[in-house]
Amino acid sequence: MQKIYLHASLFFLTILSSFGQTTQPDSTTFKSRKLKTQEINFVSSYYTQDGNNSAVTGGIGTEKLTDVATTFDITMAKGDAQNRLHSFRLEVGFDHYSSASSDLIDPTTISSASARDNRIYPSLSWVMQDDVKGYSMGAGVSVSTEYDYFSKGVNMNFAKFSKDRSREVGLSLSAFLDSWSMIYPIELRTLETPSGPVDNPDAGGTNPRNSYNASVSLAQVINKRLQASAMLDLAYQTGQLATPYQRVYFTDNSVHVEKLPDSRVKIPVGLRLNYFATDRILVKTFYRFYTDDWGITAHTAEIELPYKLTPFLSVSPFYRFYSQTAADYFAPYKEHSALNEFYTSDYDLSKFVSHLFGLNLRYNSADGILGIHKLNTLEMRYDHYNRDTGLVADAVALAVTIK
Numbered sequence: 001m002q003k004i005y006l007h008a009s010l011f012f013l014t015i016l017s018s019f020g021q022t023t024q025p026d027s028t029t030f031k032s033r034k035l036k037t038q039e040i041n042f043v044s045s046y047y048t049q050d051g052n053n054s055a056v057t058g059g060i061g062t063e064k065l066t067d068v069a070t071t072f073d074i075t076m077a078k079g080d081a082q083n084r085l086h087s088f089r090l091e092v093g094f095d096h097y098s099s100a101s102s103d104l105i106d107p108t109t110i111s112s113a114s115a116r117d118n119r120i121y122p123s124l125s126w127v128m129q130d131d132v133k134g135y136s137m138g139a140g141v142s143v144s145t146e147y148d149y150f151s152k153g154v155n156m157n158f159a160k161f162s163k164d165r166s167r168e169v170g171l172s173l174s175a176f177l178d179s180w181s182m183i184y185p186i187e188l189r190t191l192e193t194p195s196g197p198v199d200n201p202d203a204g205g206t207n208p209r210n211s212y213n214a215s216v217s218l219a220q221v222i223n224k225r226l227q228a229s230a231m232l233d234l235a236y237q238t239g240q241l242a243t244p245y246q247r248v249y250f251t252d253n254s255v256h257v258e259k260l261p262d263s264r265v266k267i268p269v270g271l272r273l274n275y276f277a278t279d280r281i282l283v284k285t286f287y288r289f290y291t292d293d294w295g296i297t298a299h300t301a302e303i304e305l306p307y308k309l310t311p312f313l314s315v316s317p318f319y320r321f322y323s324q325t326a327a328d329y330f331a332p333y334k335e336h337s338a339l340n341e342f343y344t345s346d347y348d349l350s351k352f353v354s355h356l357f358g359l360n361l362r363y364n365s366a367d368g369i370l371g372i373h374k375l376n377t378l379e380m381r382y383d384h385y386n387r388d389t390g391l392v393a394d395a396v397a398l399a400v401t402i403k
Helices: 006-019
Strands: 036-050 065-079 085-099 116-130 135-145 149-161 167-181 190-193 196-199 206-221 226-239 247-249 255-257 263-276 282-292 297-304 313-324 352-364 375-387 392-402
Touching: 116 149
Parallel strands: none
Antiparallel strands: 036 065, 036 392, 065 085, 085 116, 116 135, 135 149, 149 167, 167 206, 190 196, 206 226, 226 263, 247 255, 263 282, 282 297, 297 313, 313 352, 352 375, 375 392
16 A cells, blocks of 8 residues: 555665666767667566554554565667657556555454555656757656555656756656545444444545645856755645545544545755765765645755776765754654544654665666676665654665666
């Protein structure tokens, strides 16, 4: 289920961003008009977490979860008659997770369908780059399916860069149209009436949840050693934003399904600075400010220090600090009252401070690795994450690039 492996998804996105390779070859040297394979990437990760604030059981109980995620992508490119470069990327991802807390949606079963699940998410994208006119544009589509939801996505992007390539302005737009199955906790699937229990009409069927995103970015090479970029994102969500299988316990000991507003506006602003301290050391820093209309304000600060041990081998220690205020609708176990219009005990919406740190090893050789000529890059990464709420997680990953 999508909400269950939120943290695993965040780890995997971090891993993918770390392993990200340039998927657009330099069109100034690209001559072929035939479609050719440019790059193949394979990333596999293992994630595990534990804690004592499961939203499924009202903010208490085990958060133990494991997730194995794998993605495979292939990029192909060709030139056209105007000497523009067209790149096509096909990516297929697969996740398998097991979750102790989601099994408690229906604890009367030996093992409910939600205790383990698979997620499959293919995507296809196209980018056209014109170096003569100094711009690129692209579009993509994606699909994601899981036990209790189905998602369709579309995105478009445009970038304009200066003649000397020292400045780039980008705009991207995306939309995700989701359909959620309304799976309630077992004890809330019926309603008590004077004539006896009846089926809860809300505990079934599907509800939509749509997300719309716009992003503007500016990247600038300041001098030989310093590069900077700034990003502004605007996100709007509407529809089924509450997770129906997450319980909320009130002060009167009654139990309810999580209830949240049917819309949400998110505004993140980010700044990135990369400084080449020496020929061997790169200092990468990032800061993001986030706010939304649910009452959350958050700060993220990151630093990564890639260091070249040899011309082929680099090591990159990294650290991320994150803090956020609580959403207006959050309260712990048995602290909500009937006066609350909206309510959740999901600790992802609570006030907390978290720390992420780890190490990335990268080996790159244009002449091949392990005797395989086209094997261009090998990477390994380890992440450790902890929150002051008690949630602890670890992730390891391996990435391979073939060119």
